Amino acid sequence: MSRLSILCICFAVLAAGPGRVQAAAPLSDATQECLDCHASVTLGIVADWRSGRHAAMSVAQSLGGDNAVRRITAGEVPEKLRGVAVGCAECHTLRPDRHADTFEHNGHRVHVVVSPRDCAVCHTEEASQYAENLMSRAYGNLKDNPLYAKLQVSIIGDTGEKDGRITFAPADARTRAVGCYYCHGTRLAFKGLETRETDVGDLAFPVIDGWPSQGVGRVNLDGSLGACTACHGRHSFSIEMARKPGTCKQCHVGPDVPAYRVYAASKHAGIYESLGAHWNFQAVPWTVGRDFKAPTCAVCHASQLVGEDGELLVERTHRMNDRLPKRLYGLIYTHAHPRSPDTSIIRNADGQPLPTTLDGRPAEAFLIDQKEQGRRLKNMQAVCRGCHSTTWVRGHWARLDRTVAVTDAAVKQATGIMQRIWRAGYARGPAEGGNPFDENIERTWTELWLFYANSTRFAAAMAGGGDYGVFAEGRFNLSQNMVELAEWLQQQEKLEGKASKEKSAE
């Protein structure tokens, strides 16, 4: 090998950068046919796919490789996939009989929506873990919960007016799809074929209700749940993407689940933002302190982590609460994580579809027990201990525990005031068949637990106490809404008292 060639390779590798892999694997005839048109029809998709691992190696090469190459968790992979790169046809013509949107397309039986069960042909373990993930049920968990439906309609519903009051009617499908179900995922439904003029003549394409959607709980046309593309963006499906916080931010940034916002103001994010450009987001396994120096979302919640000598700190998981004993996201209180990813089955002691009663008693039969909580806590702390001493870790968790207790107590106090307001008839509460979320003072209460108690807890959990823990949508607002609730009730009572006095004076 000449010195120049070495230099050329050196250059090529460096120029390609960590984000690019050169396509080299043999393509199936079917995929080649797809590319013949789609390289110009949907050229961005094709160019993106070319830069990813699916295009770079055949399934057999991946199966034969070590940890750093092999990403396939299936024991067996269908013979016809083994010798070729994972191209268009490999995914979009897989299991054609199972997909309601399979259509005849230039001699191939193609389906538009690739589902987790398609991906499971190679990525078996990930798909089966994800099926047990709360997120995979995000569609039904929202839709099939009658109480959440009331919250939903009061936010995204069509507004009208009756007797001077704002009314809410259920939102249409398109509004739902860009509203709550953008993250939760839509229910897809095949509506038949339509013929469209194209550059190569008239062609038939499926019409799919609810499409597009990349929501985590998408109900697919083969009956499976979820969209791998929610985190693993098409069509390069880079592991780097799933490991970086921008990916999670797509859904976890609003004031209701401010995970990204809180992370972004934490010490961990400070380190990531300043040094992350030097880290290795592609290494498998992922080495703590060498490949990265501070956690991203994936480090704590999903990734397999090892030490420099390869020792395992924690296993990879696609069941995102595997390292989470408690659900901090208050509904309306914190609670042990649900046993089943299907939370629509939960009923509390008062018969409501909530993991706790309105005064905070947990629906224990539906929640994981102490032992399972302990197992998950141990998982998470194994991550912490990669960089922190036991003393440190204990100190951190003691504070989080305290924050959970304090915020739950505050929510209980606020809910008590809200219930007095309902009982006094100053607002129409659930007991009178009212929507508990659709009046102004009810919003004050909703914000308190949904935005401010959550932000405060997330801040304690992610060691980002300074901002979201105090002023930005944390304790400052929590205490403010508490005072507002109490003052509002007092004012109503005062006006009422005045009114009754007037009445008796008449």
Add this chain to the structure above:
Amino acid sequence: MSRLSILCICFAVLAAGPGRVQAAAPLSDATQECLDCHASVTLGIVADWRSGRHAAMSVAQSLGGDNAVRRITAGEVPEKLRGVAVGCAECHTLRPDRHADTFEHNGHRVHVVVSPRDCAVCHTEEASQYAENLMSRAYGNLKDNPLYAKLQVSIIGDTGEKDGRITFAPADARTRAVGCYYCHGTRLAFKGLETRETDVGDLAFPVIDGWPSQGVGRVNLDGSLGACTACHGRHSFSIEMARKPGTCKQCHVGPDVPAYRVYAASKHAGIYESLGAHWNFQAVPWTVGRDFKAPTCAVCHASQLVGEDGELLVERTHRMNDRLPKRLYGLIYTHAHPRSPDTSIIRNADGQPLPTTLDGRPAEAFLIDQKEQGRRLKNMQAVCRGCHSTTWVRGHWARLDRTVAVTDAAVKQATGIMQRIWRAGYARGPAEGGNPFDENIERTWTELWLFYANSTRFAAAMAGGGDYGVFAEGRFNLSQNMVELAEWLQQQEKLEGKASKEKSAE
């Protein structure tokens, strides 16, 4: 060539990185004279300029190059510019008779403020497109609209008090310059010369009212409108900067035009944030899927895009609404884009300087027609289709259309309530000569259309529905302010009723 030299070059290229170009072109004598002092007087500017393309090649070299080198759209360039790099003197002594701030400076006739008409000497097409861009009129569009003046004074005006009510007096020039006109641009005015002591003795410098300003609609001292530096930061004028979202964020991040915030929570930004470091932001032309994998602001709104074989997807434009059929930024409703960049000429059917009436009827004579809307829609969808199928694109736009309809309906309902409040005299509305923006309940209404309806639409437009579409300044707040308006009106009526009862009882 020795191996060491090869290595050195290798190192140099790598160390320089994609953001740096080495200065190599011949300098004019005048520029050399400038540098003799300014390399130490304003050393950051000089070092920055040295790293850019203007310093790296002569105009002739650029003119002679292919697409990847040539950035000049002028057919002819003045002879004296051709042989040299574009240095200090080339821009700051250009067209001296046209600039009111031209002053004698060490034997040269220098002007401080370089204007789009100066840049147009080489970048002709960009400048003429920009002159038709809404942004170029941002100064007058705000200043010359009597209704916007009322909104402006109620926000940035000097506050006083009269009879217990807050009054607003017009803000001074300096407040305006760091307020609304920071983005809109200031009107510059030459106020004469002043003599200042410097390291090289006493020198005279121009005094310029409104300076500094890099607002998009700056009124320049040669009468031209705009500041290229708003997006192309001095003095390296990197195309990479204009192509990255941080540039647009300078003005499009507030709750009124939350483009950046919404983008930052979208799938597109998730991909950009996680993989963008590997992309090529300098390539001209810019290849979809290879140079970048997800859009930044520039991709959708401005850049020329091609496929891997060089086929054109869409032309470059500096008329930023060339790909925008509708203006989502509600004033107070969405509407077809204005025909003229000068929006101060618009009058609706009720004679107000607004593109629609308060109940939503468009001022059609001043807005682009269906055909032109169709042309712009096609431009934008050509970008979408670079990476998305027709089915996908149609599904996306159907949702956006629905969101536009739903939010416009909500604004109409809210405005109806506001008008009842004005008619009842609970607030002083425009009919009574009141400023419609300066009372608390009027702010509730203003936020509804200016912040929340806008955020909701932007979220639908940029497929970032999950956050800004629902909880963060979107539908949650929109519905909340709607309820607030209605409850406030009811309370006033109740108090009023009580008052009238009392009156009749007296």
Add this chain to the structure above:
Amino acid sequence: MSRLSILCICFAVLAAGPGRVQAAAPLSDATQECLDCHASVTLGIVADWRSGRHAAMSVAQSLGGDNAVRRITAGEVPEKLRGVAVGCAECHTLRPDRHADTFEHNGHRVHVVVSPRDCAVCHTEEASQYAENLMSRAYGNLKDNPLYAKLQVSIIGDTGEKDGRITFAPADARTRAVGCYYCHGTRLAFKGLETRETDVGDLAFPVIDGWPSQGVGRVNLDGSLGACTACHGRHSFSIEMARKPGTCKQCHVGPDVPAYRVYAASKHAGIYESLGAHWNFQAVPWTVGRDFKAPTCAVCHASQLVGEDGELLVERTHRMNDRLPKRLYGLIYTHAHPRSPDTSIIRNADGQPLPTTLDGRPAEAFLIDQKEQGRRLKNMQAVCRGCHSTTWVRGHWARLDRTVAVTDAAVKQATGIMQRIWRAGYARGPAEGGNPFDENIERTWTELWLFYANSTRFAAAMAGGGDYGVFAEGRFNLSQNMVELAEWLQQQEKLEGKASKEKSAE
């Protein structure tokens, strides 16, 4: 040297990237012993340390190097440190008699908490400057100010209820540690040893109240104040980290001190976000325009800056207000910076622990004088002038001065209304022994000066007027809260009037 070796070095350097330095210096025996266990017990810490400068060279090598290598400001360094890398033992066994948490650990006298006085053994100048930095007193400045204590308890205190009103009791230590004191720093206290089971048998470890903490004003176990790790993250202590805005963001992002938010929407940040990946954040000294093209926080407030020929623009400082004449962070007005970093000693003319009276008169005896303000202004403007002309700089500061005047006037007006509310008894003010921050209308006033006046000033100071200066937590909200205060007072007076009329009618 073989060609292959050259290539290997080339590769190694490039693969390492700008963020990594290979460990090469000799280790002390003590450090080697630490590593024998901790390379697996706290592997992330060890790997992180290995990648930093402390591991890469001995103290003597650093002392012998030029500017670019030497980071040690001590004239003399203890002999035993000179020949070795700065490893675990060098810091964690330094000055053992001074640290209350020193404990016997496998034959070594180890302390957990490394303090600024430990760092000062090599970094003398930085530590002594930091001791004069306001931040080093952040713990006491909050805790020992009786007025701030009232603000604190109304935000993070435990809520109860009495006679229908919300009461606040002081928060517990853990809540404080994840609340205000997360940034301010906690007071550490040694509570004795506890024995814990470990992989190598039972070992004793110190129990430390207030641990962990990386707050800027941490009270350490050797009596020193501060935590260098607040900005220089463990254990690679990269200068790059301290120079990037993500570091400062950890504490300066909330609505009370929105420095990061405002920066992020400025032109400076736009340039940093789009081009920063190409800059050199490790160079010492740091060259304006070449190493970086736009300021980060560190550029303006801390770093030593030079021109391309090495000429000094401004000295490095760890006294963060060395370049700040005025404190924009209103308490409740802007004011000249305090003379002493201990602000708990300040008393205004009315005896309150505030730098101004409630109507804005400065507590001059405790604040720096005009001359010192002039010196600091000159320091800051030396930074501006690196890239901006004198005309530009003057224009910028004139606007900031005006913004300071306008916002102070607005705060004075709002405070006047608040005082009328207190005097009328509509809220319980300080004169009646009430907490001035714990009622709803008091929060309206608090937000006005703490959030909105601050954001408006920061926006003017950092040339980010377009967003935070107007709509996002700036003038829009400031004027809104002003109107709210006035309207609320009017409504109370109206209700009162009605009540008194009723009374007289009875």
